[in-house]
Amino acid sequence: MNSLIQLRHTLHKHPEIAGEESQTAQRILDFFKPLNPDETIEGLGGTGLAFIFKGKNPGKRLLFRCELDALPIEEKGNPSYQSTVSGKAHLCGHDGHMAIICGLGEKLAQVRPESGEVVLLFQPAEETGEGAQAILNDSRFEEVRPDYAFALHNLPGFPLHQVVLRKGTFAAGSTGMRLHFTGKTSHSAHPDAGINPAQALAQLMHQLPQLPKEIPGFSLLTLIHAELGSLAFGTSAGKGSLSMTLRAYDQKDLDLLIEKAQALAKKIASEERLKLEVEFVEKFAVSHNDQELYEVVKVAAEQLRLNAVEKAEPFNWSEDFGLFSQHCPSFLFGLGSGENCPQLHEPTYDFPDELIDTGVKVFEEIVKK
Structure with missing residues (x-):
């Protein structure tokens, strides 16, 4: 050998x-x-x-x-x-x-x-x-x-x-993006006393994968992970996160997709009275x-x-x-x-x-x- x-x-x-x-x-x-x-x-x-x-x-x-x-x-x-x-x-x-x-x-x-x-x-x-x-x-x-x-x-x-x-x-450029939402935990018998990110996550899971249709060249947004609260049946969740991978063949298209995803997350977080933190991981040009x-x-x-x-x-x-x-x-x-x-x-x-x-x-x- x-x-x-x-x-x-x-x-x-x-x-x-x-x-x-x-x-x-x-x-x-x-x-x-x-x-x-x-x-x-x-x-x-x-x-x-x-x-x-x-x-x-x-x-x-x-x-x-x-x-x-x-x-x-x-x-x-x-x-x-x-x-x-x-x-x-x-x-x-x-x-x-x-x-x-x-x-x-x-x-x-x-x-x-x-x-x-x-x-x-x-x-x-x-x-x-x-x-x-x-x-x-x-x-x-x-x-x-x-x-x-x-x-x-x-x-x-x-x-x-x-x-x-x-x-x-x-080969495409890509980046991992994580959206962290913070609301307010409450008793599950009184969800109105808290701020639950569930609605924001549901809207984003539906709307985010549609964003590539607004980009001129090839792009793709793939949802990879979602998390909401913890497995406690007496509690209405006060925290949630959504992770995704965004990719495109052109750097400008990738930047535009990232911009649109962030703007949509900010808009929905604001409507739902949630604090939003955005994190980027595994960036590839x-x-x-x-x-x-x-x-x-x-x-x-x-x-x-x-x-x-x-x-x-x-x-x-x-x-x-x-x-x-x-x-x-x-x-x-x-x-x-x-x-x-x-x-x-x-x-x-x-x-x-x-x-x-x-x-x-x-x-x-x-x-x-």
Whole structure:
């Protein structure tokens, strides 16, 4: 078994979720030590790592990014290298993405780029939408600020090794939004003596999912959780909350949807005499692909005789890499992980080992370009 597959299996056995990736980072660090990168930056944006390989001549700085974190989900598949951590598993393929970037590191250690620099970035906390922002906020990001940034994601449901491309939006932007309502608790025999958020929640649960109809481009509002009072039959509730995910293909549409949702919540809270607090979690920017880089990746796929397809519509899910596309020309593309591969985040999902070599070759071809 080659060293990259072995590395992936080790990473798969020892998953760490967002913000806890210190052992994973150490394993990556140990892998890179014999490769002698020109510079190593540790603890970037938390547990992040950057390895810099410098070319023979001055030129552009390219960044290739992968993710360190696993998911807080119990693995139900049964590989020989099954997760040893209860309730945590690599069910999104970040173990495979790391192995691919490690493979690119091996290639760069053998042959430095002709010109410029290549930065291999291992980013923490992708799943919570916090990692990219933490990297960008780190003062040492200036040492690796790229001219161009690239990333890939494996895609179940697409033929194995197929390269999936898009110009413009590749994946939607999204944000989690929580509405917290405070009224006044009373005896359930005298609900009129209190202020119960039930009516506000009922109205919002009906009206909020209709808001995307008022947005020009594609958008979606999905209710995910509601809470009202507590299970005390003698009590009329005085508190309630409603949680939702808002997403759109265009950042302006997403901002407009957020604005409309907040305005509706404020209006109904005011009518129902409730205090309202709004909280945002898991923010993901729209992943926007640069037009010129599209040609670079397409040619790379063609040179390797890989089947490259253009996806008609963006993906509805979000990727933390989107934030990099607000700071430099960026490109996120997909690699098919098989038509019968379980979907991402499913308990039986497992990254296909045969994709590691394909990913390394595509990235290597991009470096040459």
